[in-house]
Amino acid sequence: MKAVRIMEPENLRIVEEEKPHIDEKNNVLVQVKASGLCGSDAGIYHGTNAAATYPRIIGHEIVGEVVECGPTAKKVKVGDRVIIDQVTNCGHCYACRHGRPNVCQNLQVRGVHIDGGYREFIAVPDEHCYILPEGLRYVDAVLIEPTTIAVQACSRAEIKEDDEVLINGQGALGARMLSIVKLYHPKKIIVSDIFDEKLQEALENGADIAINPMKENFAEKLKEVTTDGYGPTVSIDCACTKDSLGTLIGVTGNAGRVITMGFTTSPTEVTNFGITSKELDIRGSRLQNRKFQEVIDLVKEGKVDLDHKISHVCDFREAQSAFDFNDTHDPSIRKIVFTMEGEPYKVRPDKD
Ligand SMILES: [Zn+2]
Ligand SMILES: [Zn+2]
Known part of the structure; x- marks a missing residue:
């Protein structure tokens, strides 16, 4: 073999x-x-x-x-x-x-x-x-496997209908995440990526707003596009670069959730104030918790393509x-x- x-x-x-x-x-x-x-x-x-x-x-x-x-x-x-x-x-x-x-x-x-x-x-x-x-x-x-990872992250994020969800990164995982976040019908879905082509695809696949942080000021743009400049209430990190955690803590609104999925061990700067002042939940999402049948059923029901x-x-x-x-x-x-x-x-x- x-x-x-x-x-x-x-x-x-x-x-x-x-x-x-x-x-x-x-x-x-x-x-x-x-x-x-x-x-x-x-x-x-x-x-x-x-x-x-x-x-x-x-x-x-x-x-x-x-x-x-x-x-x-x-x-x-x-x-x-x-x-x-x-x-x-x-x-x-x-x-x-x-x-x-x-x-x-x-x-x-x-x-x-x-x-x-x-x-x-x-x-x-x-x-x-x-x-x-x-x-x-x-x-x-x-x-199906990366989709189970997305289902897991969304369950960790406890997405509600009045959430404004940021999906950071629109690679393979980010695209799968979008397909699952949609099923929760949140108030708004914002996607970010450094490639316009991927952002365009995300908009075609149901994202409401797309941001290219290489071309726009990420934090300012997020204030502009969220209700009352609140910032996203759920931020899911599908880019998982060294500094994305600090960035997401900075942009996420009060009482929001930040979901990390990366495996880098490189240190990055975060502050107590950044988390405490907004009482953010920083939650890791790893692999998936027996989510295969759930995703297979979503595929069979035509909810995930x-x-x-x-x-x-x-x-x-x-x-x-x-x-x-x-x-x-x-x-x-x-x-x-x-x-x-x-x-x-x-x-x-x-x-x-
Ligand atoms: Zn994988
Ligand atoms: Zn055990």
Whole structure:
């Protein structure tokens, strides 16, 4: 079996490894069909993800076909098309006891702490498999995972109808966030990004206001576009740069919530006053808390559309060039997805 292994930061190798076997715990063997390239995969490759351990087969957005089931597997059967939950937890720590396995003290995330999806086969517990909606292509189904991340962040944000929500960053995660924030029908949705093309797409997809902080004064513009110059009442950081936390604390209105999702360990400046004076809630949102079925149901109900969102499909053996291309931050990049069955490198598969 071939796999993409990050041996250490900046060292990516295509390796030949033994095909995994099912056992009592990992009682289902899945033939991986597609796996997405996410910002955190790039972070692990470059050594900027503080949670990762090496060497590691990365990839946590994992879809495929069930090819073998042990006798204890109840949830799926051979032939099922599935997406795999990346969160594995201990079940007994404080977080687990309080229904928050995504921040388990003994958390092991596929593609981060244990081997993930950039390989041809993976063995997992049946309870971590979720059956894909019929007719959804594997490459598009990869997006269920980032959508669960958005659902998680929105649940942490406790969005209400009178909220004015800022989504900072309109990359792949920001775009998924927009699709979920919309379902809460907040009073206003504001998006920001440094690429006008992405802002334009966000406006077409339901954002009310778009701000390019490279071209406008971010704080002033936010005052201008929010009711009574209050500022956004919920700010969700999908850009996750070193300084975005400080910026969002500065612009968010009194009694608001700031949701962080980044993994940088670089210090940034925030002040007590900035948080206390407005009694802000600064809440982290990590991974997702068993949100796969919820997203699959949203797709089936037609409330979330995953078609035509992938910009690049690439054979996983071409991972090095895909990661290099991803580093260029080319504005054409919405989402890069790897396939495991030798599909030729294709740009914008839906448009040719
Ligand atoms: Zn991801
Ligand atoms: Zn736990």
